[in-house]
Structure formats: C-alpha cells, structure tokens
Amino acid sequence: MRIAHRLAALSLAALLLGSAPLAAQSDLPELGDAAGAGLSLGTERRIGQEIMNEIRLREPSYLDDPEIEAYLNQLGGRLVAASPDPGLGFYFFPLLDPMINAFAMFGGYIGVNSGLILAVQNESELAGVLAHEIAHVTQRHLARIIEKQKQISTASLLAMAAALLAARSNADVAGAAVAGASAGAAQAQLGFSRDFEREADRIGFQILDKAGFDVRGMSTFFERLQRATRSYENNAPVYLRTHPLNIERISDMQNREVAAPYRQVPDSLDFHLVRARLQAMRGTPAEAERYFRTLLAEQKAARVEAAQYGLAVALARQKHWREAEQVLAELRGARVAAPMIERLYAEARVNRGDVTGGLALLKESVGRFPDAIALVYGYAELLLQAGRPDEAQRFLDQQLQRRPQDDRLYLLLAKAHAARGRVAQQHRALAEAYWLRGQLPAAIEQLEIAQKAKGADFYELSAIDARLRQLKRRQQEEAKRK
Ligand SMILES: [Zn+2]
16 A cells, blocks of 8 residues: 555656656555545645645746745735634645636645736735635535545545646646546546535635625626636636636626625735736746836836836846846835835845845844745845855744744755754754655654764754654654554
8 A cells, every 4th residue: 555655646746747756755644445534634734735845846837936925825814814714724825827727735735826816907806716715625625525435545636636736727737647547536526516616606705705805806807717718818717627617606706796895995015016026027037127117117007116116026137236226225215115125125235235234124124024924034045145144043043933833944044054064953954844844754864864964062962863753753653543
C-alpha cells in the first residue's frame, strides 16, 4: 500500500507539474476505506498541504509575491470570519495566469489566478468569487464527493486533486490526469455538481453580505462571465467547467439580491494597488511602462495612485530605481499611504545607493503598519541585501515571537544564519520552515544535518537534539496510526 501510494504521489507530481521526479519526500497519510469513516479534516488538510508544497516547488505560474498573497489572505480572511465555519484554516495564494479562475483544494487552500483579479470590475466582485469558493470548503464539498465513492484509494483521490488543479488553466492536462487515474472516480468529479454550486452560491451570498460587501458583486460578475463565453476569444471556460453556470443560478442570485438593501462599497486602495502590480508584471517591462504612461497621460486610470504605483513597478523591473523613487516620492508627497508603496519606495532608495535612508524608512514603516507582513519580509530582505545579517537575525527572531507559525520568516532566518556562517542554526531554521509546511521527514533531515554541523554551542546543540527527538516521536506516532 505504501509503495502504491508513493507511485500515486509520483504520478501526481508528474501529471500535475511536469515530468521531473518528486524531490520532496512525500508524507501523506494512508486513507484506507474512506467510505463510511469519512475524510477527516486532518487528512484533508494534509493532502492540501502536500499539493501546496508541490505547487510551490514546481508550478511555474505560482506567484511567490508576499504582497499579493497578503492582500488575498486579508480579503479572504475577512470573508472567512463571516462564514459558517470561521475557525477553519484557509490559505489563499496567487497564480500568474491570464485564465479567469479561482479554485478550492482540499484543506482550505484556495488558488486565485491573476486573470480573475484583473477581470473583476470592483472588489465586491472578487469577494463574491472568493466567497463562493470558501463556501465549497466550509460545506466540505470535496470531501462529500469523496464519501460518495464506495471504495476510495489514495491514488484516485490524488488524481482527482490533480485533475481539479490542472483544470484551472489547461483542459488537456486535466483530461490526461483523469484518464491516468486508476479509479474512474475522478472522471465524473472534475466539476462540482449543480446542487453543490447552488449551495455554494447561497452560502457565498450570506458570507458576502455579512462581510459587508455589495452582494450584487456576485451576479454581475457571473453574468458577465456567461456573456463572455459566447464570444470565441475569452478566458472564462475553465472556471465554468468546474463551476457549471446556468440561467437558473444567475436568476437565483438576482432573486436573493432583490431582498438585500442597496449598499455602495468603495474598493480598498490595496485592491487597486494589487491590480496595478499584476498589470505591471505583464509583458516586457518596457511594455508595462508604456501601458501605465499612456493610462496616466490619457487620464484613464480608475485610480491615479494605483497607476502611478504600477508605473513604479514597471520601472523597478527595469532597474530604473531613480525614476521609480521619484514617482513614489510624488505619491507619498500627496499623502497616499500604503505598505506596498512604502516597501517599493524603500527598495528603490536602497538600490539607487541610499542604503541607510531606505532601511530607516522601512523600519519606520514596519512600526507604522504592524500587520503588514510583506513589510516585515521586505525589511529583512533589504537588511540581508545590505550585508547586515546580524541585524536581520535579531529582527527576525523578534518577529517570530509574534508570528511563530510563519514559514517565510524561518526561510529568511535561515538565510541570515547562512550569511553569518552559522550552519547549524541555518538548518535548524530550515527544519522549522519544513515542519510548518507539513514536511516532517524533510524537517527531521534538516535537524540531523544541524546536529552534525560545526559551530553550534552546547545549548544550541541540546535545543537541536530536543527538537529532533520531538519530531521523531511525532513521526512514530503517525506511523503507528497508519
Ligand atoms: Zn463552484
């Protein structure tokens, strides 16, 4: 069974994300016969985590951008808090993919394509699509699909997850994944059923309303999406294949809206900044620069501040730091305050040579926006870039007291230790990052490397030993449970 499972994990990786062999050690739980017993939340989470790790490692469209990710999690978090199950853990992540799509995976992992973020006309529309996905998760639709199967194997489950994920942008890959599944289970389940869609709409509507967004955001967007499918050239069909849309669904949405009071909800500045940032990543940097210059010259920007920020991102992509700094200084002069602007401004200053000024500015911003996690990463990165790993390490240790679950902070801490030549501490920090991402064998491996590395003092070594014993015990417990 273990071997069969390994093969399944391997083919998942191969089908999903190219044919490279699976490097990360797979550590999925055995499922056995899930029918009756049901798919536990813990198992669901582990599967989600595993797929997420694969995405981080191999999916070329995965967008490792803490600012956009932070925005999605802030917006998503606000919606989750208004959902029927606010305690359920969620994780939203961006993909740089022009297809209009968002998809929920096992365990509350929700992928959001840049194509969707750029296609919506306001923040309530984006919130509407996310609320619908959140509802699929809180109502445990994926788990319920699984439970309908008489006999469920890990292989078919993973194949289904792969199919769902692959379906996000490429129909052919999805088809291949389904064809490759050993059980026929995946075939029929590529999309959610109409009942599940209706339920996700209904719950999604309640979430949207309770979170304070314009509930009309849901129908206006879906209606536009449906209209768009009539034209040949569009990016909509993938989403519609996994979330079948029909006239009834839209009229149901509209019926619910009639009863809701009119509510005008202004978009947040971050919403516009994130859109500008994504827009500035499209095409060549010079094309992006031209796009924003034209937009500003013709006064066609929905939000001038966002267009200016987009221009600065395009300039930064070309390493035109001085110009980028100028554009951002103008924005700041007009008292436009946002963590995304502060971070890029500091980065521009450091890169054009004012290291002290840029760092001081970012440090001050971290204090002013204590919840803006991307500023924290940005400050640590700039300290490392400026050759100040001691300061970076102290800062990261301090931040980890507040955010002990943050894997990115541990990755940065590992870099800081590496720059200081502290190999044992470097691997210790890596172990924590792996542990937080659910990669127990990799975490143990890092601690074993840390044990053998030179340079650790007695206390550090005993801390490493203790942590290693703890994680090994955990591994034994999990092995027993299987
Ligand atoms: Zn749906």
